[in-house]
Amino acid sequence: MTLRFGTDGVRGEANTELTPELLVALGRAAARVLQGGTFLIGRDTRVSGPMVQAALTAGLHAEGADVADLGVLPTPAVAHLSAELGLPAAVISASHNPYSDNGVKLFAAGGRKLADDVEQSLEAELDQLTSGTGETARLAGAALGRTATLAHPSELYADHLTRAMEGRTLAGLRVALDCANGAASAVAPAVCRALGAEVSVIHDRPDGTNINDRSGSTHPGDLQQLVVSERADLGLAFDGDADRVLAVDHTGALVDGDQIMAICATDMHDRGLLAEDTVVITVMSNLGFRMAMEQRGIRVAQTQVGDRYVLEALEAGGWSLGGEQSGHVIFRRIATTGDGLLTGLVLMDTMQRSGGLLADLAAIMRRLPQVLRNVRVAQRDGLDSAQRLWDEVRAVERELGSSGRVLLRPSGTEPLVRVMVEAPTEAEANSAAEKLCIAVERELGSA
Numbered sequence: 493m494t495l496r497f498g499t500d501g502v503r504g505e506a507n508t509e510l511t512p513e514l515l516v517a518l519g520r521a522a523a524r525v526l527q528g529g530t531f532l533i534g535r536d537t538r539v540s541g542p543m544v545q546a547a548l549t550a551g552l553h554a555e556g557a558d559v560a561d562l563g564v565l566p567t568p569a570v571a572h573l574s575a576e577l578g579l580p581a582a583v584i585s586a587s588h589n590p591y592s593d594n595g596v597k598l599f600a601a602g603g604r605k606l607a608d609d610v611e612q613s614l615e616a617e618l619d620q621l622t623s624g625t626g627e628t629a630r631l632a633g634a635a636l637g638r639t640a641t642l643a644h645p646s647e648l649y650a651d652h653l654t655r656a657m658e659g660r661t662l663a664g665l666r667v668a669l670d671c672a673n674g675a676a677s678a679v680a681p682a683v684c685r686a687l688g689a690e691v692s693v694i695h696d697r698p699d700g701t702n703i704n705d706r707s708g709s710t711h712p713g714d715l716q717q718l719v720v721s722e723r724a725d726l727g728l729a730f731d732g733d734a735d736r737v738l739a740v741d742h743t744g745a746l747v748d749g750d751q752i753m754a755i756c757a758t759d760m761h762d763r764g765l766l767a768e769d770t771v772v773i774t775v776m777s778n779l780g781f782r783m784a785m786e787q788r789g790i791r792v793a794q795t796q797v798g799d800r801y802v803l804e805a806l807e808a809g810g811w812s813l814g815g816e817q818s819g820h821v822i823f824r825r826i827a828t829t830g831d832g833l834l835t836g837l838v839l840m841d842t843m844q845r846s847g848g849l850l851a852d853l854a855a856i857m858r859r860l861p862q863v864l865r866n867v868r869v870a871q872r873d874g875l876d877s878a879q880r881l882w883d884e885v886r887a888v889e890r891e892l893g894s895s896g897r898v899l900l901r902p903s904g905t906e907p908l909v910r911v912m913v914e915a916p917t918e919a920e921a922n923s924a925a926e927k928l929c930i931a932v933e934r935e936l937g938s939a
Contacts (some may be wrong), residue, residue: 495618497611500798503586503595506540510594512547514622519551521617522598523637525610528580530558532573532642534565535584536675536733539700540594544584548596553637554630562645566675566734567597568831569649573642575603575828576652585675585733588710591701603828605800646679653683653834656826662840663688668724668740670715672708673698674732680833689840692722704731709738709819709832716744725843726850728836735799736819737832739839741851749819750781752839754857756821757813759842761790765812772805772814774798779897779914784857797901799830860896863921865911867929870937872902875909884931888913888924896920898928909936 495502495514502518504510522531531552535541541564549559560579562570567583574581580601586593598606598614606614620626667689671677677696684691694714695707704710712729719727719740726747727740739747753771760766770791773781777794785792793809795801799820806814806824815821820830827834843850875881881900889898896915903910911928915921 496615497606500587500800501583501595501597503589503593505592506538506544506594510544512543515544515547515596516551516554517618517621518596518614519548519553520555520621521551521614522548522580522582523552523555523557524617525613526580526598526600528557528601530560530579532560532562532570532577532579532581533584534562534567534570534581534645534675537564537673537677537698537700537703538584538586538591538594538732540592541584544594544596548582548584549639553639555637556631556635557637559637559639560642561639562642564675564678565645565649566679566831566833568735568827568829568834569645569679571599571603571829572649572652572827573603573645574599574601576648578602583733587733587735588704588708588731591703591705599829605803605829646682650679650683650686653837654687656834657687657837657841660841660844661688662837662844665726665840665844666690666692666722666724667840668692668694668715668718668722668727669696670694670708670712670718670727670729671696671734672704672730672732673702674704674708674730674734676730676734676833680728680730680734680836683833683837687837692718692724694718708732709736712738712740712746716740716746720744726840728832730832731819734832735830736816737821737835738819739836739850741854742849743851745851745854747850747854748859749815749817749821750778750859751854751857752819752835753813753815753821754781754784755842755853756823756835756838757785757790758788758856759846760813761788766790767810767812770809770811772802772809772811774802774816775899775901776912777817778857778859778862780858780860803829860914860916861918861921862912862914863918863925865925865929866903866908867911867932867936868938869907869909869932872907872909872936874936875900875902878935881931881935884928888927892920892924896924898924900928900932
């Protein structure tokens with residue numbers, strides 16, 4: 493068994509799929525391919541984090557690479573330090589997955605996720621190491637790598653976030669935070685309080701097994717209740733490694749990543765800060781976002797799913813803002829990756845400057861009903877050539893016209909075809925999705 497990179501590094505169940513043996517090999521491969529003299533390593537709060545970090549560190553040391561241990565730290569904080577110090581980095585996290593999973597995200601020196609060709613080189617090196625064909629003369633003695641602890645990494649990250657506020661504060665705002673018992677648990681409340689906000693916090697007591705457990709951006713129910721009971725101006729729900737955030741307005745209504753981007757894009761457009769008046773989204777963003785941006789003269793560029801592809805498009809186009817419906821938002825002039833806490837601060841700053849409620853700002857776009865279905869199929873790879881299926885898709889698109897949208901795409905890891913339909917009403921979206929699911933099963937076979 494070996495490891496394969498997905499859209500956000502490698503993941504698996506800790507100690508069964510993501511084994512120490514594989515992690516040692518991954519550390520060795522990373523040292524060889526990324527060729528960093530020193531690697532930064534941070535982690536989230538999972539019980540398996542120290543084990544995964546120890547194994548990865550052993551592999552790096554075996555190839556002569558040093559490690560700077562950052563302890564528990566959000567993914568975007570590790571990426572920021574990688575950019576500031578010019579060092580490659582690793583984050584030990586499985587993001588929003590349950591605590592039993594873990595993973596490794598690697599950053600090149602400069603804080604950017606690895607390009608596809610670099611990941612392919614890593615996979616090839618890893619295959620050789622795990623098969624026994626990649627062995628070279630072993631290092632020994634003083635040539636082995638060493639571990640040191642970087643002083644005050646959370647404070648360095650907090651200083652970066654404070655500078656992004658350009659001297660403005662959050663004084664007068666009441667914010668509720670759900671830290672998902674993850675990497676944001678200490679730093680997010682501290683930063684918000686230091687900027688003058690009145691803060692209430694839940695799910696900020698990690699014990700190794702409660703990360704993302706009925707909490708955070710994937711389960712915001714507790715936060716929605718807290719915002720209303722505390723009469724807060726808004727709430728922010730992070731995921732386990734704090735690279736994404738969803739918001740809650742004062743009524744308890746959820747404000748998703750599309751709405752957050754719509755608010756930020758409009759504000760940046762109005763202030764002349766939105767490069768070429770363009771925002772980058774993925775194919776999963778709601779049609780209502782596109783409609784709202786068109787009304788305001790803001791262009792929309794689209795990528796496949798994955799914040800790494802959003803960042804690639806931002807850098808290729810020289811643009812300044814992009815993200816995903818899930819709450820990964822990238823402010824390219826400030827950060828090299830999605831940053832939930834930075835996004836929350838920008839959102840609160842926009843509220844402060846506008847003097848408006850989050851509910852009013854979020855009304856800038858109307859979310860069209862969106863139906864998502866997974867169809868288990870026998871021939872996932874046959875989707876592109878299923879002509880009769882695409883004829884059915886075109887027929888449904890004609891029925892919906894400009895007020896609806898259809899997206900079919902294969903899962904990258906499972907024998908599934910994902911069917912997404914947006915329409916003016918829930919009933920229309922469900923009806924169209926049902927037609928397409930039947931067509932998928934007919935043309936590709938049910939598994």
